[in-house]
Every structure is written in C-alpha cells, then in structure tokens.
Amino acid sequence: MSEAETLRATRSPQPRSSASEPKRRGLGRRGEEIAKILFVVPAAFAIVVLFGYPVVKNLLMSFQEYTLRTFITGEAPWVGLQNYLTVIKDDLFAKELANTALFTIGSIVGQFVIGMLLALFFHKHFPLNGILRALFLLPWLIPLIVGSAAWRAILEQDSGILNVTLERLGVITEPVPWLTSPDVALIAVILVNIWLGIPFNLTLLYSGLQAIPDELYEAGSLDGATGWKAFWHITWPNLRAVVNVVLMLGVIYTLKVIDLILGLTQGGPANATQTIAIQSYQRSFVEFKFGEGAALSNILIVISLVFAIVYVRANRRQVDE
Amino acid sequence: MTLTHQQRLVVRRTGRGLRTAVAIVLLAAMLFPVYWMVNTSFQPSGNTLSATFFPAHPSLQGYSAAIHDQGQNLITSLIIAIGTVALTLLVATPCAYALAQFRFRWISWALLAILISQMIPGIVIANALYTLYENIGLLNSIPGLIIANSASTIPFGILIMRSFMLGVPPSIVEAARVDGAGLVRAFLSIVVPISRNSLITAGLFAFLFAWGDFLYALTLTTKGNIVPVTLGIYTYLGAHISNWSAVMATAIMASIPAIILLVIAQKFIAAGATGGAVK
Numbered sequence: 001m002s003e004a005e006t007l008r009a010t011r012s013p014q015p016r017s018s019a020s021e022p023k024r025r026g027l028g029r030r031g032e033e034i035a036k037i038l039f040v041v042p043a044a045f046a047i048v049v050l051f052g053y054p055v056v057k058n059l060l061m062s063f064q065e066y067t068l069r070t071f072i073t074g075e076a077p078w079v080g081l082q083n084y085l086t087v088i089k090d091d092l093f094a095k096e097l098a099n100t101a102l103f104t105i106g107s108i109v110g111q112f113v114i115g116m117l118l119a120l121f122f123h124k125h126f127p128l129n130g131i132l133r134a135l136f137l138l139p140w141l142i143p144l145i146v147g148s149a150a151w152r153a154i155l156e157q158d159s160g161i162l163n164v165t166l167e168r169l170g171v172i173t174e175p176v177p178w179l180t181s182p183d184v185a186l187i188a189v190i191l192v193n194i195w196l197g198i199p200f201n202l203t204l205l206y207s208g209l210q211a212i213p214d215e216l217y218e219a220g221s222l223d224g225a226t227g228w229k230a231f232w233h234i235t236w237p238n239l240r241a242v243v244n245v246v247l248m249l250g251v252i253y254t255l256k257v258i259d260l261i262l263g264l265t266q267g268g269p270a271n272a273t274q275t276i277a278i279q280s281y282q283r284s285f286v287e288f289k290f291g292e293g294a295a296l297s298n299i300l301i302v303i304s305l306v307f308a309i310v311y312v313r314a315n316r317r318q319v320d321e
Numbered sequence: 322m323t324l325t326h327q328q329r330l331v332v333r334r335t336g337r338g339l340r341t342a343v344a345i346v347l348l349a350a351m352l353f354p355v356y357w358m359v360n361t362s363f364q365p366s367g368n369t370l371s372a373t374f375f376p377a378h379p380s381l382q383g384y385s386a387a388i389h390d391q392g393q394n395l396i397t398s399l400i401i402a403i404g405t406v407a408l409t410l411l412v413a414t415p416c417a418y419a420l421a422q423f424r425f426r427w428i429s430w431a432l433l434a435i436l437i438s439q440m441i442p443g444i445v446i447a448n449a450l451y452t453l454y455e456n457i458g459l460l461n462s463i464p465g466l467i468i469a470n471s472a473s474t475i476p477f478g479i480l481i482m483r484s485f486m487l488g489v490p491p492s493i494v495e496a497a498r499v500d501g502a503g504l505v506r507a508f509l510s511i512v513v514p515i516s517r518n519s520l521i522t523a524g525l526f527a528f529l530f531a532w533g534d535f536l537y538a539l540t541l542t543t544k545g546n547i548v549p550v551t552l553g554i555y556t557y558l559g560a561h562i563s564n565w566s567a568v569m570a571t572a573i574m575a576s577i578p579a580i581i582l583l584v585i586a587q588k589f590i591a592a593g594a595t596g597g598a599v600k
C-alpha cells in the first residue's frame with residue numbers, strides 16, 4: 001500500500017476544504033482501483049492489438065499457405081514447416097544472410113567509430129560547440145526516404161556529383177556504378193546507412209561522456225593517465241553501459257532496415273543488396289506469399305532476440321562485477 | 322622557455338578557434354547531401370547532368386512541378402502525422418503516469434513488454450495488419466495508417482513520458498485530491514500541465530515518425546488514392562528519373578516540417594530529454 005493510500009484509509013472521510021464534493025471521496029478503494037486500471041486500459045489494448053496480435057498472427061501465418069488466394073477463398077491450409085524450408089532452401093538465402101550480416105556489421109562499425117570520434121571531439125570546449133553539434137543531427141530528422149533520394153542523386157553513375165568530382169580530381173578514370181554494379185552496391189548502401197546512423201551514435205555517446213565526472217580525469221592525470229591512456233583506463237570503462245545500449249539498439253535497428261535499401265537499390269542489382277528484411281517484404285507484398293514473408297520476418301525476430309539476450313546478460317555481468 | 326600566462330591564454334584560444342574550424346569542416350561534409358538536395362532543387366534544368374555547385378540561375382520549376390504532383394500528398398502526410406500525435410498522446414499519457422506513479426505489481430513486466438515491442442520489425446506488423454485491414458476495410462485509409470504508425474509511437478511515448486513523470490512529486494497530486502479532485506481531474510489539471518515538456522517531446526517524435534513513415538505507407542495502401550509524401554518520393558524515384566529538381570524539391574518540402582518543429586520545440590525537447598535521461 002502506498003503512503004498516500006495509507007493516509008487516505010486512516011484519515012476521516014470528511015473532505016477538509018470543499019464540502020461540495022463529498023461524492024468523489026465516497027468512490028471507495030474499489031472504485032479507486034478501477035479508476036487506476038482505466039489509466040492503462042487504452043495503452044494495454046493498443047499494445048495487444050498492435051504487437052501481440054501481429055506477433056501471434058505472424059507466427060500462425062508462417063505455418064500456413066497464406067497467399068493472395070487466401071483473401072478470396074478465406075482458406076489458408078496448414079503446411080507445417082514448409083514455409084521455413086522454402087525460404088531457407090532458396091538459393092538466395094545464404095546471400096541474404098551474408099548481406100544482412102555485412103550490412104549490419106559494416107554499418108555498426110562505421111557509425112560507432114565515427115560517432116565516437118565526433119563525440120570525443122565535441123566533448124572538448126570550443127566556440128559554437130552546441131550549435132554545430134545540433135546541426136549534426138539534421139540527417140536524423142529528415143525522412144529516411146528523403147535521405148535515400150539525396151544519395152541517389154549524388155551516387156548517380158554518369159552525372160552524380162560524386163563521380164563527377166572524383167573524375168575531375170583524377171581519382172577515377174571511369175565513372176563508378178555505385179548503385180548499379182553488384183560489386184559495389186552493398187558498399188554504397190552501407191556507406192549511406194553509416195551517414196544516417198552517425199547522429200544517433202554521436203548523441204548517445206556524447207551524453208555518456210558528459211556523465212563521466214571530471215574528478216576522475218583529474219585524479220587520473222596525477223597518475224599519469226592522459227591522452228590515450230586516459231581514454232582506455234577512464235573513459236572506456238565508464239562509457240561501457242552507454243556503449244552497450246548504443247550497439248544493441250544499433251544492431252536491432254539495422255537488422256530491420258527496409259526503407260533505405262528499397263529507396264536506393266530495391267534489393268538489386270542482381271540481389272547484391274538483398275537482405276532478410278527486404279526479402280521478407282518482397283515475399284509478402286510483391287509476390288503475395290504472406291506465409292513465406294512471415295517465416296522470414298520471424299527469423300529476423302529470433303536474430304534480434306539473440307542480440308537482446310546477449311545485451312541483457314552482458315549488463316547483468318557488469319552489475320555483478 | 323616557459324610561456325607567460327598571457328601567451329598560454331593566446332595558445333589556448335587559438336586551439337579552440339582551430340577546433341571550431343575543424344568542426345565546421347566536418348559539419349560541411351556531413352551536411353553535403355542536404356546541401357546538394359537544396360542545390361539540385363533550384364537547378365533550372367531537370368537533371369543533374371549540368372548541375373553546378375551553386376545554383377547561379379536559381380529556378381523554381383522544380384518546386385512548381387513538386388507542388389503540382391505532390392501537394393496533395395503533403396497534406397495527406399500532415400493529416401496522418403497529426404492524427405498519430407493525437408492518438409499517441411491520448412493513449413500513452415495516462416499509461417505513462419500510471420506506470421510512473423501507481424503501485425501495480427506487474428509494472429516491471431509491462432515495461433519489459435514495452436521494451437521488447439520496440440524490437441519487433443515493422444515488416445511483422447505490416448504483414449499482420451495487411452491481412453487484418455483487408456478483412457475490416459482499413460486498407461487504403463488514413464485511419465489505418467494512423468493506427469499502424471501508432472504501433473511504434475505509443476510504446477516510445479510511454480517510455481519518454483514515464484521517465485519524466487517519475488519525478489512528479491506525489492504530494493502535489495495528493496494535495497489536489499484532498500481538495501476534492503478525482504483521480505482523472507487531478508491527472509488532467511496537475512500532472513499533464515507540469516509534464517508538458519515530456520508530452521511535447523513524445524508528440525514531436527510521434528510526428529516525425531509518422532511523417533517519415535514509408536513502410537506502412539508502402540504496404541498498407543494498394544490503390545494509390547492515399548499517398549503520403551514519402552510514398553510519392555519513392556514513386557518519383559522508381560520511374561526513370563528525368564526531373565531531379567522536382568524530386569529534390571519534394572524532398573526539401575518533406576523535410577521542412579521536421580526542421581520547423583525542431584526549431585520551435587528545441588527548448589521543450591532539451592528539457593524533456595534531460596529529464597528523461599537523468600532518471
């Protein structure tokens with residue numbers, strides 16, 4: 001029982017200041033409890049409908065032959081593990097998995113390293129620091145598809161400004177087909193995703209750095225811990241919790257990226273940027289094989305869960321230490 | 322040779338000025354794509370082939386084409402985003418307060434469920450909602466998209482507002498109760514006003530998310546009668562692009578609400594986010 005409830009239970013039910021509203025007080029503890037439950041009912045309903053239902057429905061669909069025909073006949077026969085076998089045995093599955101891994105690892109490493117360097121840089125005092133740092137967040141605020149559009153223009157093979165500039169500088173002699181060659185498309189997509197992820201990494205890591213007390217550095221400098229040593233012995237251990245959050249959220253977010261890849265390459269050329277998330281979208285909404293799409297997105301959930309569990313365990317160990 | 326105090330000060334100032342210069346160069350590199358969007362949108366010829374680094378003869382052709390093709394879509398996006406903000410705040414605010422201040426036994430489970438919900442890929446929700454919407458007639462509708470967007474914004478809103486509301490002293494609510502206010506009235510007249518910054522922050526993120534949503538727009542509309550501007554840009558990109566200035570003008574217009582909102586709401590976000598980060 002909370003302190004307030006205890007107070008209410010022991011105090012005489014007479015309202016002290018206003019005699020005009022004795023009825024509300026007379027609602028009683030039971031009414032009070034019901035009123036409290038009503039505060040969470042809409043949200044609970046929303047979460048059940050918008051998460052509970054989709055997760056369960058997706059799980060069921062992944063064991064059904066759920067296609068366009070289902071919408072007409074209403075029939076979705078149970079097929080056991082058939083959808084999972086179909087998507088895993090598909091010739092492309094190994095490529096999708098590898099692309100998902102490369103896309104995620106490449107993006108996370110790039111975003112994190114650049115975000116960390118920028119956070120360390122902005123952690124120092126200099127004029128206009130706040131405004132310049134705030135402007136770094138701009139790519140975060142524009143819609144993803146807008147970012148893709150901007151990069152499509154920049155990366156265009158013949159007239160895109162990147163190739164034009166590189167040619168003028170003499171770096172390349174032939175225009176690079178950034179988004180149209182199977183050899184470089186994945187790299188281009190990763191680079192754009194790194195660009196998009198920098199603001200997130202910068203923001204979280206910067207606030208993590210701000211939270212480390214200056215006294216630690218003062219004490220450290222007496223022991224000769226400056227520069228790289230200070231980073232390794234003071235900054236990094238104190239930033240570990242924030243780093244864990246940044247990396248876990250980054251991985252979970254990157255695994256499910258769809259907008260960016262559809263906007264840049266639509267999974268092509270020659271499936272060079274095909275990931276599990278993209279393939280799930282295509283099975284469901286291009287081929288209308290919802291069962292297979294559901295099977296792939298469930299695989300995606302399992303991969304995300306593995307990272308979440310690793311994260312929780314890593315944090316628990318840290319607390320234990 | 323040791324430096325005098327004055328000399329050391331000069332060295333330090335130069336060092337700081339140098340850092341500002343480096344920061345500006347880094348920022349310029351980071352924002353180049355944004356600049357290129359602006360630049361291209363003002364280029365007179367439709368393609369980037371003859372694009373110069375600066376629009377020497379700025380033209381508004383791109384913008385007039387964009388408004389003609391995408392004006393309606395911008396309004397559609399605006400309606401969806403505002404609807405999402407309203408639904409999110411309506412549902413998430415009381416829940417955030419309850420999770421912050423009431424003593425339910427299952428609160429830690431509720432929080433865990435909310436955290437896990439953030440890991441569910443949007444494609445899972447789209448997959449399931451498509452079949453549901455097909456049955457109940459919400460496909461190709463603005464309410465359908467508002468509800469789908471709220472899937473992501475409600476849990477996020479609850480988390481942001483809850484962490485702020487943890488700091489609301491129970492005594493002020495109790496004082497109102499003693500004065501005869503019911504639970505709901507105390508919530509509306511005390512908690513909501515003092516939590517204003519966190520409501521604005523949650524609402525702003527909901528707006529930005531719904532405004533930028535592409536996945537639900539792509540999957541939960543099939544007929545082309547409801548086209549949020551993100552989908553409009555995608556369609557522009559899908560067709561053989563002959564008019565980059567119109568694409569970029571649309572992209573700019575699709576970015577403006579975010580920037581305006583951020584400038585207006587900056588102080589509220591700063592207050593709301595710091596409140597949230599501390600707890």
